[in-house]
Amino acid sequence: MACNTCAKPFNLLRKEKGCPGCGFSYCSKCLDHKMFLEKLNAEAKVCVQCKKKSNYDKKIEPPSAYFKLATVQPPDPNDSNTNYAGASSKDNEILKRLQNLKQEQVHKKVSTDDEIAQRLKNIKGDLPSASVSEIEARLANLRGVPVQSHCKPILPTPDLRTEQEQADDLMKQYLEQVNIDTKYKDDFNDIIDSIESRVQKLKSSSTEISEDKSKLLSNNNTELDEEETVNKIIEKIKADPSLDETVDSPTKNDELPFCEICNEDAVLRCLGCRYLFCKLCFMEHKDDDDGCDRYENYQPPTN
Numbered sequence: 001m002a003c004n005t006c007a008k009p010f011n012l013l014r015k016e017k018g019c020p021g022c023g024f025s026y027c028s029k030c031l032d033h034k035m036f037l038e039k040l041n042a043e044a045k046v047c048v049q050c051k052k053k054s055n056y057d058k059k060i061e062p063p064s065a066y067f068k069l070a071t072v073q074p075p076d077p078n079d080s081n082t083n084y085a086g087a088s089s090k091d092n093e094i095l096k097r098l099q100n101l102k103q104e105q106v107h108k109k110v111s112t113d114d115e116i117a118q119r120l121k122n123i124k125g126d127l128p129s130a131s132v133s134e135i136e137a138r139l140a141n142l143r144g145v146p147v148q149s150h151c152k153p154i155l156p157t158p159d160l161r162t163e164q165e166q167a168d169d170l171m172k173q174y175l176e177q178v179n180i181d182t183k184y185k186d187d188f189n190d191i192i193d194s195i196e197s198r199v200q201k202l203k204s205s206s207t208e209i210s211e212d213k214s215k216l217l218s219n220n221n222t223e224l225d226e227e228e229t230v231n232k233i234i235e236k237i238k239a240d241p242s243l244d245e246t247v248d249s250p251t252k253n254d255e256l257p258f259c260e261i262c263n264e265d266a267v268l269r270c271l272g273c274r275y276l277f278c279k280l281c282f283m284e285h286k287d288d289d290d291g292c293d294r295y296e297n298y299q300p301p302t303n
Contacts, residue, residue, distance in 0.1 A: 005030040005048060021050030257300035261285070268295040 001016060002009045004024045010016045016025045020037060026047050033051040036043050140147045161169070259266050259278040266276035270285065272292035277285055286293055 001025060003027040003030055019047045019050060020044045021046040021053075257298075266298050266300070269298045270295055 003014075003026050005026055006029070008014060008027060010025075010027070014027050017028055017031055018024070019026055019031060020040060021035070021044075024047065030047060031045045033046050033048060034043050035046050035051055035054055037046070137147050159166070255276070257266050257276065258264065259281050260275045261281040261284070262278060264278045264281075267279055268277050268282050269275070270277060270282065270292050271294040272287075272290055275285075276298055277295075282295060
């Protein structure tokens with residue numbers, strides 16, 4: 001909540017107070033206008049809005065000069081030539097104009113419906129008048145239809161031919177249709193032949209593709225057989241530890257008694273990869289995942 005005048009929020013130091021005039025909430029600084037309130041029958045502090053309303057509603061008392069003029073006998077209000085005592089010439093002219101306006105309003109008659117319609121007609125001007133035939137002609141032009149067809153229905157014309165003429169005309173119409181069929185029959189047959197040839201080509205190409213697929217599958221089967229033989233050989237090598245040593249580990253005659261990393265004198269042999277290391281390099285090389293976490297002491301050969 002906040003004050004309706006200064007919009008500052010209420011807190012412990014700024015307490016909310018209600019205006020006795022309008023009832024809205026304000027702070028103590030905004031309720032600093034004293035005014036007599038009839039409902040309280042006493043003076044109270046109100047807001048700015050209530051103070052302004054009281055100033056507007058307050059009656060203005062006439063000046064003291066008005067009471068002096070009131071003691072003089074007032075002139076006849078119906079007489080436009082009379083002047084007020086103690087008033088200037090400009091004031092008399094203004095009073096005369098006010099009296100004339102009042103007399104005009106009294107003698108002014110109330111306007112009837114005919115007068116209002118005449119005034120509206122004068123404001124709008126003469127409206128264009130169109131007959132029914134003109135409106136129908138405009139609609140026909142908009143639709144693109146002749147005016148007569150729009151107005152009256154079109155009846156079919158009577159057939160004045162004899163029966164023999166009607167039969168001859170029917171025969172001519174039938175022969176023309178037959179000629180049209182024979183004319184386009186050859187073109188239609190050519191189109192069907194071309195479609196059939198295309199279909200046959202597609203079938204032959206599909207058979208070739210199926211043959212190629214069978215060849216590829218046979219080649220893949222041979223390749224898979226070769227892979228299986230290679231895998232069997234590898235499994236045999238892994239199963240035989242003697243072959244593993246001949247393939248993986250170097251011979252003792254070709255082995256040098258030096259560290260694989262720093263070329264210092266080797267002291268340890270890794271049991272995972274079978275390489276030689278010094279103590280420091282083995283600690284760097286040590287890896288639990290690859291099986292290189294065990295070692296054995298190494299003594300270089302005397303030769």
